[in-house]
Structure formats: C-alpha cells, structure tokens
Amino acid sequence: MNGAILTLENLTVRFGGLAAVDGVSFHVEPQTVHGLIGPNGAGKTTAFNLISGLGHQSDGHIRFDGETIDKWPSWQRAQRGLARTFQNIRMFGEMTVLENVLAGMHAHVGGGIGATLLRLKSFGAAEAAAIAKAREILAFVGLANISTRAGNLPYGDQRRLEIARALASDPKLMLLDEPAAGMNPSETSGLIDLLLRLKARGVTLLLVEHDMHFIMHLCDRITVLNFGRKIAEGTPIEVRSDAKVIEAYLGTKVAERLEAGARVR
Amino acid sequence: MLAQQLVNGIISGATYALFALGFTLMFGVLNVINLTYGVYFSTGALIALYATRNFAFPILLALPLAAVATGLIAVVIDGLLLTPLRRKKAPELASLMVTLGATLLLYSLMTAFIGTDIQRFPPAAIDSSAIEIGGVRVSRSQILIVGTAFAMVALLLALMRGTRLGLAIRALAENPDAARLMGVDVTLVTFFVSFVSGTLGAAAGILIGLNYNAIQPYMGEVMMLKGFAVIIIGGLGDIRGALIAGLILGLLEGLTAGYVASSLKDAVGFLLLVLTLWFRPVGLFGRAAVKRA
Amino acid sequence: MLKKLTALAALPLAASLWSAAALAQSKEPVTIGAIEILTGPNNKYGIAIKNGFDLALESVNKNGGVLGGRPLAITYEDSAGNKDQAINAARQLIGRSKVPLILGPTLSNEMFAAGPVANERKIPIVGTSTTANGITAIGPYVFRTSLPEADVVPVTLKTAQQKLGIKKVAVMYGNDDAFTKSAYDVMKAALEKLGIETLTTETFGGKDTDFSAQLTKIKGLNPDAIVVSALVEAGSGILLGKKALGFPEKVRVIGGNGLNAPKVMEIAGDAANGTLVGSPWFIGKADPASQKFVEAYKAKYNMDPDQFAAQAYDTLFIVAAAINAAGAAEPEKIKDALGKVKYTGVMGPFSFTENRDPAETSGVVVIEMRDGGFKQFN
Amino acid sequence: MTEAHSLPLLDVRGLVLGYGRIDAVKGVDLSVEAGRVVTLIGANGAGKTTTLRGLSGLLRPRAGSIRLAGTDISALSANRIARLGIVQVPEGRQVFANMTIDENLRMGAYLLSDRAEESRRREHVLTRFPRLAERRTQSAGLLSGGEQQMLAMGRAMMADPKLLLLDEPSMGLAPRFVEEIFRIIAEFKAEQRTILLVEQNARAALEIADQAYVLESGRITLSGPAADVANDQSVVAAYLGGA
C-alpha cells in the first residue's frame, strides 16, 4: 500500500439518490497494468472521471503519487502526472497529428508568454526538443504521417494518437477507458503490443475494457465492480474463477427461481 | 403616491414578464438563447398596427391575427437557422451567434424599409380611459396587460401540466430521444414551441405598443435588455420565475425612480442581473422549471 | 466601338454648343459641400434640410448665381447620422472635391466630429440645425445659423412665466442624448435666471416608453408646469403618460426644440394639447416672406416645410451673400465675409455674433399645440 | 393473434448502423415471431444497444431492411415507428426525471387518444407495480434505480406495444431488483407479448427467452433456440475471454 501510485479510499459518489460509485477502495502499484472491469453501469467510467478530476466524489479520498488530490481540478492532476484517454475518442480534430502530441506535452514544455513573444533561445530549444520527443513518441506508437489532420486519421490510428497524446505528458499513471472499443482483431493485438511496451517503459496503466481477452492478457491485477461496489480483486486467474464475478457477468439464476415462484402462484 | 408607484411598478413589471415568457419558454424547451425573440415583439406590434391602420381591422381581430402571423415567422426562423444546427449537434454558442446575426439582419432590414419613426395605432383602436380608485389611476390597457400576463402564466402552466401536448413539450425539454420513443414528433413539437413563443412575443409587443402607443422596429431590442435580466433572475426556462422576476424588476425600477433617482432606474435591472450571476446563477427559483412545471 | 458612335453622334451638336461651352468656361460653377443625413433612420431631418437648400439654390441661380453670374452648386455627402461617416464626408469634400465651404452636418454630434476636421483645414463649415452648446467653440471656422437652444428656451420660459404666472416647475430630460442633455443645461440656467423654482429633476432614456414612475412623483409635488427636454419619441410618451395619470389640464408641458415637431401631436393626440415650445420659425408665421417660402416649398415637394427646411433655406442665401461679398470662392475670404453678412429671410433678420452664432432672437416664436396643430402663443 | 404465422412480426436483414466514421453494427439478420421472447446477448460494445436504436428509429440505418409484419420501416422516424407499435425501453431507463410518475405513465400513452382506455391501462400498470402506485405524484427522479426501471417498463406498457424492445433492463440494478425485473418479463411472456430483450445478464436472459442471438463486434455469431445457445461453451468465452 505504501508504494502505491494511486489509492482510492472508500470512494463514493451519488447522483440524486443513487450511488454510482459506492465505497470503492483499491490501489494501483507502480509499473503495473491494473484492470477495472464490471458489467455495464457498474460505475467504471464514473470512477475514472473521479480519479481524473472531471467530477468530484461525495465521500472518500483519492491519493495520487503521495498527495491527497480530492479537490484538485483536472489540469492540476494532469500536471502532477496523471493522463487519460476517453471511451469515445476526444481528438483535437483540426490539429495535425504532431500538434496533438505537442498539446499533450503542455505541462512539460517550457515557455511562458515572455519567452514566447521574444522568441528567446530557450523557447526555440524547448520547442525543438518537444518536437523531437513527439516524433519519438509517434514512432513508438507507430504513427508516421505526422502532418495529417488528426480528424482525417482512420479510427484505429485515432486511438493510437490519443494514447500518444496522453503519453506525451510523461505520465506516472495513465487511465485508458476502453482503448480497444471498436477495433478489429489485428488493431487490438497491435494495441496490446503497444500497451505492453508502454508498461516496459515504466508507465503505470489503469484500464477499463470490455474485451476480456484483452484484459486477461494484459493485466497484472484486476478490480471488479458491480452496482458501484467492488466485488472482487486479484490476478486475472483469481478473478476469472471468482463465482461472484461469473455471476455478475452471466447473471444469477433468477429466472429459474422465478418460474418456480410463478408456478406456485 | 406609494400606492400609485406600486401600481406603476406592477404594470411595468407585468410588461416585462409578458415579454419574457416566450423567451424563457424557448430556452427551457429548445435549449437555445434565441436572440431573434425581440424581433417577434416588434413584428407583432407592426403587423397589428398595419392591420388596424391600413385595413381597418378592429384591434380584437388584429391582435390574434398578428400574433399568429408572428408565430409562423418564428417557426420559419427556427426552421432556417436553428434546425440545421440542432441536426449538426452544434455547440450552444453557435445558436447564440446565428440568432445574434439574424437579429441584426432583421432589425436593420425592418428599419431600412420602415424607418425608425414612431408609429401609433389609430386613436379608435383603444379605449385609453382610466379608472381611478382611491387616487390610484389605471387605464384599461394597463389592466389588460397585467391580466394577460397573469393569464398567460396560468395558461402556460396549465398547458404544461394538464395537457398531453404540454407533457410532450416537457418530455422534449428533458430528453428528446426518450420523447421520440413515446411517439412524440419532435420536429412538430419544436415548431409548436417556436410558434407559441413567437405568438407570446408578438402579443406582448401589441399590448405594450397599445399601452404606450409607440411602435417602431427597435422596440424589441430595448425590451430584450430587460428580457435578459428577467430570464436570468427568474432562472433560464422558468415560467413562474419569469413572472415573479418581471414583477420584482418592475417594482424595483418604479421605486428607484420614485424615491431614489430616476437616473438609476435602468441600472437596477443590471445590478440585479450581476448579483444573480455572482451569487445564484441558476436564478432565484432554482433550475429550469419548464421541465418540472 | 460604342465610344466612337457616341463621338460621331455628338459632332453636329458640338458645333452648336461651342459658344455655350466657352461661356461655361468662364462661368464655372461655385461648388460648395453639404453633409446631411440622407439615408438611415434619421433621414427625415437631412431630407428636409436638403429640400430647403435645393429650393433656395434654384432661386439663387435663377437670379444670376454668385460672383457675377457663376452658378452655385452643392455636392452632397451622406452621413447617415453616423459621426464617423460625417468625418469621412468632411475629409472627402475638402481633400477630393476641394469645396471652399461646407454646409451641415445635421446633428450636433456629427458637428463635434466633423467640425474639427474642417477647422483644421481652415474651411468654413456652417451648421443649419446644430443647436447644442459649444458647437462654435470648436474653432474660428465653425458657424451656425440655427438658433442655439440657449437663445430659444429662455424666450419660451419667460413667455410662459409672464402669460401663465408659472412659479414652480418639475423638469424632465433625456440624459442619454447629447441634444436633450444640452437643452436641459440651458433650461436649468434659464429657470434659475427667471427665478422659477425647480421642484424636482427627473431623467429618462431616449428609448424609454414608460414614464409613470417619474410622472407619479411629479404629480405628488404639484408643479405649475413640467419643463421637458426630449425628442419626439420620448416627448410624446411623456405627454401620453401625463394624461394617463390624470394631471390637471392647467399643468402644461413646456418643451425644448426637440418637441417642436408635428409628429408629437400625431403620436400623442389630444394629450399634446397645451404644450408650449419655442421655435425659430413656424409654418403659420404671418410674415409675407415666410408665406411665400411655404407656398414655394409645398409646390415643389408637395409637403409642408418644417423649421429645418426654413433654416436651411435662409442659410443658403446667407452663404451666397457671403461668397459674393468675399469676391472669390476662397475659404479664408468667405469665412471673413460670413462674419459680416446681414440678411433678412423667412426667419427674420439675421447676422452672426463675434462667436459665429446667430445674433438675433427676435424671430423666435412661442407656439402651442392645440387639436393637432400649432398656434402662436405669444 | 391474427398475424400470419408464416411471416415473422419483425424481420431484419443486413442491418448496418454506425456513428461517425465507424460502423458499430455490420450486417445483422434477425427475426422475432409474434408472441415470442427473443434475446440478443453479447459483450459490451458488441452493438446490442446500437441495434435497438436502429430498430426504434433513433438511428437511421446505413443499409439493410427492417420489416414489421412485412412492411419496411427502416426509413421511418422514431415517432412513426412508435405509432406502429414498436416501443423501446431504453438503456439506462431514461424516465422523465422532472415529471411525476403519473405524468411519465401518461407520456407512455402519448399516442392514445382514448382517455378512458388510458386510465384503464394506468390502473393496470399501477396494480402491477404497487411501488409506483404509492408514489404516483412524486417526481420520477426521486425513485431508486430499480423503481425507475419499473416505471420505464410501466411507461412502455401504457402504449400496449406490438413489439417491446427492452434494452439492458437489469443494468446497474441491485440483485433484488434484477429478480423483480425478470419476474415482470416472465409475466409479459405469460401474456404472450412479443419481446426483443437485450441483456448482459446472459444466463437470466437465455433462461427466459425462446430464441437467442449472440452478437459479437457488430455481427451475429450464433443463433438458435435459447436453450441450445445457453449450452454453448463459446458463449461463456464471449463474456469472460476464456480459451
């Protein structure tokens, strides 16, 4: 627990009377791939939003990289080293591929308004370095056409670009919300490869995904949510054989019992 | 004197409320700040004016006629400007900008052809005689305005709560997709709401024009500034809020002019507006009530 | 091709026109400039003024023009009521058309913007409808023939004081308009000078329609009259509001030049009855020159002239006289000559003061609105 | 039932649906016989909800045909389709939170002009869902998730649909509500209603349904009698990424 990069303590958020995330606690160890799974409506994306600062919890705490970040706005969390991608890609469609990645480096590229306007040497150097790094990241994720308008990229490449953009902020922790959604099998295997290389690079990953093959393949640990609560946690093998998880995914045998009840009536 | 000032305040407050009703309805249901609304105010008054003056229509016929005609214009404007944006799911500022441009276009077109000269209803159109009770004077047209404002609020609330169409409107306001699944023809209901708003705007223009007997194209623009204040203070989309905020504004303005300084009269509304934005941006009465009604 | 044809067709004509052309060479027209509101919402003022100029121009040219037979001509520029366009117009008249004198612009606001341009280039500029304070203070090349409010209003108030015995009044003015504000300043000074007590001073906006709060307060103070500085729109609204609140008949409205318009009676109807305004001229003036002007104007334009047309009409004769006296179409000479012009026109005797304002106020008439028309009050 | 039995009530051929540049449903064929409960199961993101949105007209098909009792309805708008008797209970309930329960039910009968029939149906629904009856004048937004789901189903019943589309009725609900929802579906089935059920709770869905389709990445990969599908190992694989 001490070495955890991210710790959720009793995280709870209510909308109206309903608790979308209900007392969830878990932590993510550095340099691991951690999966967050659960059926639809289990509260995964809500939990992601709370962690990334796009909403605020009603109760509980979030600790990230040694700081309690409960009230931090999203940009502050990002500056501290938290990056994320979105379920439905949020690309800067008008900007080029390279510019998208450079935008991702926002928090780390130097250059205040003074240096920018005076075009100080430091500014040029910072920009050149940023571009070099962006090229490196793009090569890493396998995108070559750096001056293409991002909106014109094919879907799979947009996913890659979004990851590249998140990676550009040099994150300690990256949240990936359904990175494989809408990908075909070959794109998916390319993505797995990419994420494994990311992990090797030292980035901690927390991901929400529905493709179980993908999850089981990639994750070191998995947390399972249902009805906003944590119902299981462990290694992929542990989770896969957990009765509560199977029940959550495949459902209870309610129908049987019901039919029995109906006959009685 | 105080009694007369209070009555004055209520009358001008009722004119603000009457004006703001259609404006706030449009926002509450269609989720757009439609700046062309002020144009409906002027258009309604001008159509009624031409009908009574050039075609000798009695005012009781000219009023509904002009209101309906303006309602149809509102539908056309919605169809031309806002429907395409809705289809594209454009950001809310796009609709604000497009109606802003349209407003400038329509006002300047009107003045280019009509001029900004004040025009008046023929004297026979209205009975301007006043009633005096205990030293307080009210004219018939003023009673008509206050009555209409309250009646319209009651009517709108009854429509929203009691009728199937009203339910459909509220359903549309809240969740257009779910409304469609219930069989609501969203396009038709959208046009209906535009129509009702246009009609309300026009009715306000005609009655207020009758009362002050001064009609010109830019009358809607002046009213719009008060309209912003009323709908923000009352809460965007709140029908009852519009009535109450209108009355509050009218009374405060009247009392300011009567007992403080008339030069500060116009500042009151904006002061209230700024305070609302600072401290209670959802308006005095909480969130959009068209949806709740 | 087309050009050639035209040239051929023109040949026979050319010969016969030879002598006329030679004459025109020596009789080159003297072109002066005018900046008026010819388009846009306030063009009724500009058009009345242009009509007045044109009518006078006809008469000047019929009687031999200026400078020994040279025709006088006017180049009009439209200001559309916009001060930036007024500046543009002044610059183009001076820099491009090279006029020796400019008439106009229509509004005081426009003069405050365009006047300095002309003054800087030492071109005389003559306002015919600018009544605000401080117009001629712009500089030594700025003149006006319109009586400033400062001359008209005291006459009106004094007449009311003498004939009606007014002792205490309430004042209302539009505080967002240069014209009504400056007229108010004049009213305030005149009331003090005449020893009339001001019970309260209320303001309103030019686009307001509801004056009930101010009028209710005024009614409670029981004034002998209400002194109003407003334009037509607000002014007629005040009259209607006053009637609606049931003011006693004897409480009259005394207005500035802004209320001096038949439109007020048209809008306010019988609520306008009894309203007093001072005017440099009015259509019912029983003066033969004036009557002749009214007839000529009606014949040419098929409508009644107003004070703006009358002022413009006189102004053109004054300018023509100055050009003749100057002996050349040169700005400096015309400017000097203008200061010395003595002329009697439809508005009465006219000359400029040292400060280039009209010297005579004897032409001012106080008129009363009654049943849709103006009647002389004094 | 007067429909010709040779003709399925709903017949979908080659349906393609998508958002933006992506096709989410890539040529689906399925049919629903009158009086049957048919379930469409599959992992999240497989295209189940998208399919239902296509059927109810919220999403315009890019290709393919949707026939209701033989008539192609694929070009019709949602409100026209509702008029024909296809009623969808959308994913996530989508009750009108600011309206009362009564008003929500009245919205369900929006297309019905017979007021007497409307109140008869309302009484019927309220008898079936006594929880709702207790709170008929309260805002729907104040209900719990399970109660909202009941309201959504009750609202759909107000239209007396020919074909009921249920989209993930058990999603995000506590177990006791899941049971209750399936009890209600069982009752509907007993009343011979025609239902197309999209569920993630595959086991419960397969037990209640007559016929089942398995959707994977926008394509039907398996179909047949529900009992057969339930016994197919690949179904478990589809969910938990086995193998």
Add this chain to the structure above:
Amino acid sequence: MPAFLDDFLFSYQSLIYALGINGLLALSMYVVLAIGQLSLGQAAFMGLGAYTSALLTLKLGTPFALVLLASMAVPALAALIIGVPTLRLSGVYLALATIGLGEVLRIAFVNSELTGGALGLSGIPEKAGYAIIFGALLLALIAFVLVSRSRLGRAMEAMREDEVAAGMLGVHLPRYRISALVVSAMLAGLAGALNAHVSSFISPNDYGFDAAVTILSYALLGGIGSPFGPVVGAIILTLLPEVLRPLHDFRLVFNGLIIVIAVLFMPHGLVPWRIGRTGARP
C-alpha cells in the same frame, strides 16, 4: 509629400485609420473565439478605453504613452470583474453578462458629469496617427502569430476543440479563459483610445450593441483559423460600404447576414488557412 498624395491621405484618412482600428477590434474578438468562448463586450471595452484615454488627455494632460497603457489597464480590470463569476458558468452566461456590461457602462457614462454625460467628450487632440495605429496592429498580429506557434497557441486551440480533453492535458482552463478575456479587453481598449485620438469626439452611444455585433462579424467573416482571418474580415467589412455605395444603407443587414452565413455554411470564414502550432521546424 506631393499634393495629390496629401489630398488623398487627407480625404481617406479616417477610412484608413478605421482599417487599422477595426483590425485591432477584430483581433480582440479573435482571442476570445480562439479558445471557444463568446464575448459581446468588445464595444464596451472599447468605450472604456476611449473614455479612459480621453479623460487622461483632456483633464490631466498625461503623456500619450501612459494614456495608451491606462486605456488597456482599465478595460482589463473590467474584464476581470465580469469574467471571474461568469467563466465558471457555461459560455452562454459570459455572452449575456458582456451584453449587460455594455449597458451598465452606457448608463454610467451617461450619468457621470466627469464623462460629459450624453454630450460625451469633444476636442480630443489628434495624437494617434498612421504609425501608431498600424504599428499597434502589426505588433498585435506578430504577437498572435508568435503565440499561435507555441504551447500557448496549442493549448488555446485544444480548448476550442475540446475543453475537457485540454484540461486533462494539464491546460489551466480558468487561467486561459480569463487571460483571453483580459487580452481581448486590452486590445479593444487600445483600439478605443486610438479611435478617440483620431476622431476628436466620443459619446456613450458609440459603443452599443450594434458595434459589438459588427466586431463579431469581422471575426466570423475572416475566419479564426489564424489571426489574419479576422483582420482580413475587418478590412473587407470596412471597405465594402465605401466601395459599394448602395451597401451603405444596408451595412448592418450585411453584417448580420455574414454572421448567419458564417455560422451555418462557412465555418472557416474567407481565410480558411489554419496557422501551424509549432514553434520550431517540425
């Protein structure tokens, strides 16, 4: 200077000045639109700048350089006051609040003795000229180009495209929003001061709603892909009525039409070219 050139410059001086001043105003609108916000306070900020500068020149005889600084500082302060509460709300509120600001300022100018009430201020000496107006425009353009091609420019465009995503990349959204509004106010204030010092006379009614909408039409006609778009838009809309006299009457109709067409059919404006966002050769 040859006489004909002198006459030409004299005749068209105010038109040429207007090109530069309107260009500055267009840029002041651009900086707000560039981050996806809408302000209708440009005319009000312009008025504040104009009054501040005119009062300092007329009443205190302040050196012109200081006057110009003050004419930017005062509107900037107003932008802070109006911006801080509204920028937490949706974009619509900023637009409405800035319309309100215009009206409040008009009332204030009209009621204050200091500002000459409705009579405005006249006799403002002509202290600005070609050099300073076009110098300011050029400097502003260069500054915008430099900012565009930097991390600041990238953050601004990112905000316009997707605020949430921009925030997730560490872009301090409130700081950018308020800075954009403040810079916008400063530019508009400067334009107001320059205008006051070439037209000798200012009055409260010069800075109304129509003016604000006209400024918006400059930016939308030119397009906001680069800072050049709005300036081109301003030049066209300033010259067009002069070239096409018949348009004069319908100038406002035309401006309104342009906004409608730009929003509905021409989202990139007349200058669709988009400025690059890198500060070094990629």
